[in-house]
Amino acid sequence: MVTAIGIIGLGKITEDQHLPVIAKNPAFKLAAVSSQRGIEVEGVPTFRTPAEMYAAVPELEAVAICTPPQVRHLYAREALAAGKHVMLEKPPTATVSELADLAFFAAECGLVLFTTWHSQYNPAVLHCRRLLQGETVKTMTITWKEDVRRWHPGQKWIWTAGGFGVFDPGINALSIVTEIMPSPVFVKSADLTFPSNCDAPIAASLRFRTAHTEEGLVAEFDWRQTGPQTWEIAIETAVGNRITLQNGGARLEVNGVLDVEHAPHEYEDIYDRFAELLRERRSLVDAAPLRLVADAFMVGRRLVTDPFHD
Ligand code: NAP
Secondary structure, X not given: OOEEEEXXXXXXXXXXXXXXXXXXXXXXXXXXXXXXXXXXXXXXOEEOOHHHHHHHOOOXXXXXXXXXXXXXXXXXXXXXXXXXXXXXXXXXXXXXXXXXXXXXXXXXXXXXXXXXOHHHOOHHHXXXXXXXXXXOXXXXXXXXXXXXXXXXXXXXXXXXXXXXXXXXXXXXXXXXXXXXXXXXXXXXXXXXXXEOOOOXXXXXXXXXXXXXXXXXXXXXXXXXXXXXXXEEEEEEEOOOOEEEEEHHHOEEEEOOEEEEEOOOOHHHHHHHHHHHHHXXXXXXXXXXXXXXXXXXXXHEEEEXXXXXXX
């Protein structure tokens, strides 16, 4: 079975991952793209709006929505109403209620809705989840520090309300946490640091708790890190094992010894999973990482720092 798929939004992640990965996957055929700027992809028609794409390419069966999160609900609802299965880039929506609505609407339409959390698609993350099953986590230190100018050059939307700011990468860490932790994690408190000229935070310090652990579970997200970039989750279990996920979940050390390391294959695995969901006509909607971000904003304390200029 080959699914005719379209892409909405021809930005960085579409160019870096969706286009080359779809081209390599025999389960999909890129049938059209929708780009408000009119960006073209060789060999397929481009439309300025999804509505024009659905009207002109009725054989389209699915779309991947790769826009900023603020407009995703609108595009996803429109796609479902047009009878298309939907893959959502992360974060799936700007708010928790929007995602709940999409899950309900997809089920009502009998269509597949898939929330992708790319960091979860790492063998080291899956292995870490198995290692932690049945364990009690005593401490967890998330360090997610990167240079916003290097990874998000010129992206205005990330600094606007609903653009997530430093939670755009931070939610990747949280999507690993919700996957690996043996019991649910709750946000206890958060310090959110906003540049004085932006409506989204440039840094966040979070403290968490679980039903079993009140202290020692923390996260530091920071977009001001130049030089080496850090995407690490270090965990100590109640029996004294030290488990460290590094490189955004690609590498796992246990008690200082390398256990698993794989070159990133996240989007290849995401498209394989989408093909499987389409065959089974089953949705996969995971709201847990988005809920943690929403909770951080709910309990968060606002701090103000220097203005940010790209
Ligand atoms: P981007 O480079 O800014 O691209 C987003 C594209 O969406 C725009 O270029 C635009 O393309 C389209 N778009 C549609 N409506 C828009 C609107 N109202 N405002 C701005 N753009 C609009 O962003 P990106 O880095 O690809 O990120 C897109 C999503 O993918 C984000 O949710 C991000 O978290 C996620 N993601 C990004 C990366 C990464 O490395 N960059 C990695 C994983 C996930 P057209 O003009 O072609 O319509």
